[in-house]
Amino acid sequence: MGLSSSISVQKTLYEVLSVSEDATYDEIRAAYRSAALNTHPDKARTPLESCVLSGEQQEFSSVQKAWEILRHPTSRADYDKQLQSSRQNIEIIASEVQVGDMIIESTADADTVELSYPCRCGDYFSITSCELSGMGISVSGDGDGEVELQASDSPSASVVLGCGSCSLKIRLVL
Template sequence: MVLGSKIFRQKTLYEVLSVSEDASYDEIRAAYKSAALNTHPDKAHTTLESSVPSNEQQEFLSVQKAWEILRSSKSRADYDKQLQSSRQNIEIIASEIEVGDMIIESTADSMELLYPCRCGDYFSITSCELGDMGILVTDDGEVDPQASNPASASVVLGCGSCSLKTRLVIDKTS
């Protein structure tokens, strides 16, 4: 999911800890300990209680987040899949659509939003998948403006049969 437009490239969790992506658990743990000591707020004589974190605090929080994800083999594997996917998402988007352009099919426990592809198949996403991203869709196919995410977001959807991609633009302000 792309929220807004970021021009700068965000560091990977491996870059935050200064380790390679194939680093062992012990290498990650040692890098975390070193980074945590070097970026700890006590070292900079600041506190984490400020409402706007300083650069040093942000760096420390990034180190903490990296450790929380990379220390567990399951969350690390999930992160690696997400990282690989994000690297492959540098493809050309065929079109942009909105939730209102999609066909809604309701099932017992969720809704599936579909948009026809020129190959005859569909681009699809479920309301549960959108909900996991913090985007709530009402039964009539409208985006719930009460959700806590930013006013607009987008999701790249792949066709079920061909290689075409479309961007689902979600605007909660309308």
């Protein structure tokens, strides 16, 4: 359910070259030269004909890519914007909530149940049984306000819910 970014999961180009994000062109060039010498495929003992890139070859390829982007001021600025944007998109979960902590209400349609949890801003985090079903999570109730959720593909799962008014998010643990 959560947002993920390939930049936040992988090393940044700055980390590949072992330089800080405010490094000068000369520092980036020196780091590139050093990394290129240390990771060059000719230093590896594996044959170059292999179809699968070895770890050294992948590392050298990463160094080359970092240099290609960071050496040009415009491509570096674009990369910095993308990196900053990806960092802002990382979800910060305010808390984890169990199903038993949720307020359970039947809607006008007797087949639909709404689960909600109060946010500190005064609004609610909410999700309906229809939305959960669309995610492959079955909702079963006993008619007394007790609801059990079960993910069809996993014995334990979670759903990230956003507040209706503010930017806070919670994780509903199933």
